[in-house]
Amino acid sequence: MASIKDVAKRANVSTATVSRVLRNTGNVTEETRQRVLEAIEALNYQPNVLGRYLRRMETETVLVVVPDITNPFFSKVLRGIEAVALKHGYQVLLGDTQNDARLEEQYLNVLPQRQVDGMIFLTARIRKELMEEMARQFPIVLACEYLEGTDIPTVSIDNISSARKATEHLIRLGHRRIAHLSGPMDVILSRDRLRGYYQALAQHEIEVDAALVQEGDFTYESGYHLTLKLLALEKPPTAIFAANDEMAIGAVKAIRHRGGRVPDDVAVVGFDDIHMASIFEPSLTTIAQPMFEIGQKAMELLLRLIEGIDVERRQLVLPDRLVIRDSCGGGRSV
Amino acid sequence: MASIKDVAKRANVSTATVSRVLRNTGNVTEETRQRVLEAIEALNYQPNVLGRYLRRMETETVLVVVPDITNPFFSKVLRGIEAVALKHGYQVLLGDTQNDARLEEQYLNVLPQRQVDGMIFLTARIRKELMEEMARQFPIVLACEYLEGTDIPTVSIDNISSARKATEHLIRLGHRRIAHLSGPMDVILSRDRLRGYYQALAQHEIEVDAALVQEGDFTYESGYHLTLKLLALEKPPTAIFAANDEMAIGAVKAIRHRGGRVPDDVAVVGFDDIHMASIFEPSLTTIAQPMFEIGQKAMELLLRLIEGIDVERRQLVLPDRLVIRDSCGGGRSV
DNA sequence: GATGGTGATGTAATCGATTACATAATCGAG
DNA sequence: CTCGATTATGTAATCGATTACATCACCATC
Numbered sequence: 124m125a126s127i128k129d130v131a132k133r134a135n136v137s138t139a140t141v142s143r144v145l146r147n148t149g150n151v152t153e154e155t156r157q158r159v160l161e162a163i164e165a166l167n168y169q170p171n172v173l174g175r176y177l178r179r180m181e182t183e184t185v186l187v188v189v190p191d192i193t194n195p196f197f198s199k200v201l202r203g204i205e206a207v208a209l210k211h212g213y214q215v216l217l218g219d220t221q222n223d224a225r226l227e228e229q230y231l232n233v234l235p236q237r238q239v240d241g242m243i244f245l246t247a248r249i250r251k252e253l254m255e256e257m258a259r260q261f262p263i264v265l266a267c268e269y270l271e272g273t274d275i276p277t278v279s280i281d282n283i284s285s286a287r288k289a290t291e292h293l294i295r296l297g298h299r300r301i302a303h304l305s306g307p308m309d310v311i312l313s314r315d316r317l318r319g320y321y322q323a324l325a326q327h328e329i330e331v332d333a334a335l336v337q338e339g340d341f342t343y344e345s346g347y348h349l350t351l352k353l354l355a356l357e358k359p360p361t362a363i364f365a366a367n368d369e370m371a372i373g374a375v376k377a378i379r380h381r382g383g384r385v386p387d388d389v390a391v392v393g394f395d396d397i398h399m400a401s402i403f404e405p406s407l408t409t410i411a412q413p414m415f416e417i418g419q420k421a422m423e424l425l426l427r428l429i430e431g432i433d434v435e436r437r438q439l440v441l442p443d444r445l446v447i448r449d450s451c452g453g454g455r456s457v
Numbered sequence: 458m459a460s461i462k463d464v465a466k467r468a469n470v471s472t473a474t475v476s477r478v479l480r481n482t483g484n485v486t487e488e489t490r491q492r493v494l495e496a497i498e499a500l501n502y503q504p505n506v507l508g509r510y511l512r513r514m515e516t517e518t519v520l521v522v523v524p525d526i527t528n529p530f531f532s533k534v535l536r537g538i539e540a541v542a543l544k545h546g547y548q549v550l551l552g553d554t555q556n557d558a559r560l561e562e563q564y565l566n567v568l569p570q571r572q573v574d575g576m577i578f579l580t581a582r583i584r585k586e587l588m589e590e591m592a593r594q595f596p597i598v599l600a601c602e603y604l605e606g607t608d609i610p611t612v613s614i615d616n617i618s619s620a621r622k623a624t625e626h627l628i629r630l631g632h633r634r635i636a637h638l639s640g641p642m643d644v645i646l647s648r649d650r651l652r653g654y655y656q657a658l659a660q661h662e663i664e665v666d667a668a669l670v671q672e673g674d675f676t677y678e679s680g681y682h683l684t685l686k687l688l689a690l691e692k693p694p695t696a697i698f699a700a701n702d703e704m705a706i707g708a709v710k711a712i713r714h715r716g717g718r719v720p721d722d723v724a725v726v727g728f729d730d731i732h733m734a735s736i737f738e739p740s741l742t743t744i745a746q747p748m749f750e751i752g753q754k755a756m757e758l759l760l761r762l763i764e765g766i767d768v769e770r771r772q773l774v775l776p777d778r779l780v781i782r783d784s785c786g787g788g789r790s791v
Numbered sequence: 792g793a794t795g796g797t798g799a800t801g802t803a804a805t806c807g808a809t810t811a812c813a814t815a816a817t818c819g820a821g
Numbered sequence: 822c823t824c825g826a827t828t829a830t831g832t833a834a835t836c837g838a839t840t841a842c843a844t845c846a847c848c849a850t851c
Contacts (some may be wrong), residue, residue, distance in 0.1 A: 126807060137831045142809055149810095150828055169569040173511040174807030176837050182507070192535060198527040205553055217551035219539055235458070235503040237837095339766070343736060372736060379738075399733060402677060402706060404713075460837060471801045476839055483840090484798050508837030511806050571807095 125166040127174075134162035138281050145170060158230070169223055178265075185425060186239040188218040188230050190246040194341070195397045196414060200266060200325055203351045203418020204243060213240075222340070224248040224309075234261040236244060241425045244268065248309055262428035266421035268312050269438070276428065276437040278421040282312055285410045285443045286319025286364070287326075292408070293362045296453040298390060302335040302353050302360035304346055304370045316366045316394065337359055339370050347375025354381050361389060362451070368393035368400045370409055375450065385454030396446055405449035413441050434436075459500040461508075464503045468496035481505060519759060520573045522552040522564050524580035528675070529578055529731045530701070530748060534600060537752020538577060545760055547574075556674070558582040563647075568595040578602070584644055596762035600755035602646050603772070610762065610771040612755040616646055619744045619777045620653025621660075622700070623726045626742070626779060627696045628661050630787040632724060636669040636687050636694035638680055638704045647672075650700045650728065669694055675702050680707025688715050688723075693722060696785070702727035702734045705741055709784065720786030730780055739783035747775050 131138045136155055143149040144159040155347050176182045187204055189197045208215050220226040228249050233239050241262030258275045269277040293301050303320045306313030324331055339345035346365055353360055365371035373392030378389045385391055385405055395410035420439055427434050477483040478493040511518045521538055523531045543548050545740045554560040562583050567573050575596030585604050592609045603611040627635050637654045640647030658665055668690055673679035680699055687694055699705035705727030712723045719725055719739055730745035754773055761768050
């Protein structure tokens with residue numbers, strides 16, 4: 124494998140000159156430039172990036188930590204990140220924690236080890252102090268999630284208000300017994316959506332029934348099983364607000380398997396607006412998050428942190444939108 | 458940021474000894490070992506992996522090139538790769554080409570640049586000669602796809618026979634006008650599935666009608682629109698075999714929008730058995746690929762190539778399975 | 792007591808590129 | 822014609838770890 128020295132020898136110049144040609148820095152006459160390029164061509168030379176990384180102490184690589192890459196929501200956000208990364212010549216390393224919080228903390232180590240220039244977390248179950256300490260020293264951005272009481276740069280939507288919006292929509296349609304399929308309570312996003320749900324109930328003076336709130340884990344399966352549980356209640360809900368679309372689809376299926384109809388017997392609202400939400404029948408009423416844009420903004424923010432540009436607005440809240448479809452009845456069908 | 462020198466100084470040893478402690482190689486007395494560990498602890502030292510990489514000329518990282526990470530099929534394969542990689546201390550770099558063949562060739566360059574120790578391609582639209590030349594010099598494994606007439610290590614199913622199986626199932630149910638929604642013709646996998654479809658027709662002496670074969674791109678949207686086209690034919694098909702589940706779902710939706718019922722008016726068979734295939738209504742009859750296992754095997758194969766172990770069976774064909782559900786009628790419902 | 796083996800540690804080369812600094816050549820202004 | 826600026830190129834240090842090789846101490850064996 125040819126190295127820069129071989130190229131230098133063949134072109135009859137120093138390695139410094141070869142490097143200058145490679146990186147297009149400094150002054151090189153067109154003539155030597157050509158000689159170097161010819162040598163590169165002849166030797167089929169490819170610069171070894173490890174040498175460069177070590178010397179420059181940067182890898183132009185960012186790590187994205189995802190809780191679950193098979194979840195379409197995250198892969199869409201990832202796409203946004205990739206788009207911006209590619210445009211700026213950065214590579215994206217993927218860390219899939221498969222919902223394991225310990226793995227999450229492990230990934231944090233790649234920063235001091237200098238393996239990447241920065242990180243984006245699409246999950247935030249790491250101990251707050253640890254995360255804060257790292258964020259002080261290295262470029263880190265949280266997307267979708269955030270950590271309470273920190274000023275770690277964040278891109279997300281306002282989960283509380285959107286959950287409130289979703290719940291209010293059901294109330295407006297006349298529902299009073301509204302259940303909530305929450306996400307895991309150790310992620311803030313789930314707690315926020317639950318809070319929004321509570322706020323909506325309170326605002327309309329609807330009493331909270333603890334039995335109507337069930338903690339899931341964002342999977343179809345959990346949505347399905349928890350809904351069976353809800354339907355077995357003495358006074359089952361007439362509407363279900365699920366913390367994501369996959370659980371909402373699970374809910375619909377469970378209702379059907381029990382002989383119920385959606386939305387006639389039970390109305391269902393989801394969250395995220397994944398592709399399947401509009402395809403599934405009945406199409407899901409849901410909160411649309413700008414997934415791609417969240418990814419873009421997060422990466423843009425990260426780039427500014429890496430480049431040491433002072434970031435004025437560190438906490439970005441993007442707009443979301445209630446998309447009314449067929450799964451909750453009442454509204455017009457889109 | 459502390460380096461190995463700082464640790465050495467503090468522990469009153471040479472950097473060589475620190476390295477020995479870090480890597481657990483060579484002989485070190487328990488006493489100095491402790492001193493070194495204390496120094497590491499005190500300085501909060503993390504080894505800079507770039508130095509290590511350069512010296513050892515390996516990164517314990519593999520690159521996985523995916524045509525579309527938002528496609529659940531690929532993310533499932535990726536999971537299998539990750540599982541094995543993690544167990545062997547390898548990191549996984551993700552390259553999402555977003556179906557751009559040029560990007561695919563670009564990714565190939567990270568190998569001679571020594572950025573990764575090996576690559577797995579879940580797509581193979583690269584020029585054959587180029588790919589072969591690289592595969593001769595570096596560890597490369599193809600998964601799902603393969604390149605005709607090469608002996609590049611590959612893990613996949615037998616797409617021809619499984620497509621034949623799927624088509625035959627429809628024939629057995631009495632269908633004679635069977636359409637095929639193919640994938641893009643520049644990927645071999647699509648051509649193989651088309652071939653299997655043709656074989657089944659030939660075997661049962663059913664004439665091929667060119668109008669019944671439509672080239673899609675594996676997306677829901679293409680499945681939807683091509684099916685509308687099929688339904689507008691003078692003699693529309695009574696069954697549709699789609700080259701993947703997402704197009705199959707698109708087909709079902711199109712049939713419904715035209716007032717048809719599935720499977721009563723038109724039977725539909727998919728391919729891959731993604732999660733949604735069993736959830737969607739009607740549940741999809743489809744070819745189940747062992748996605749996770751494909752990933753695992755591919756990574757295992759790659760590891761052996763990286764470690765220079767002679768690989769006897771370079772081309773691995775895994776078993777697939779026809780899963781009969783509701784979308785094609787006739788069979789029992791699962 | 793000489794010899795050789797083993798274990799613990801240190802010295803310094805090395806991986807491949809980048810870049811601060813040095814040097815040489817060229818040019819233009821006064 | 823000289824001086825300083827500018828341009829082109831080279832020399833060598835550097836990034837941080839790993840490791841071949843050297844050294845030294847200690848012990849066992851004959």
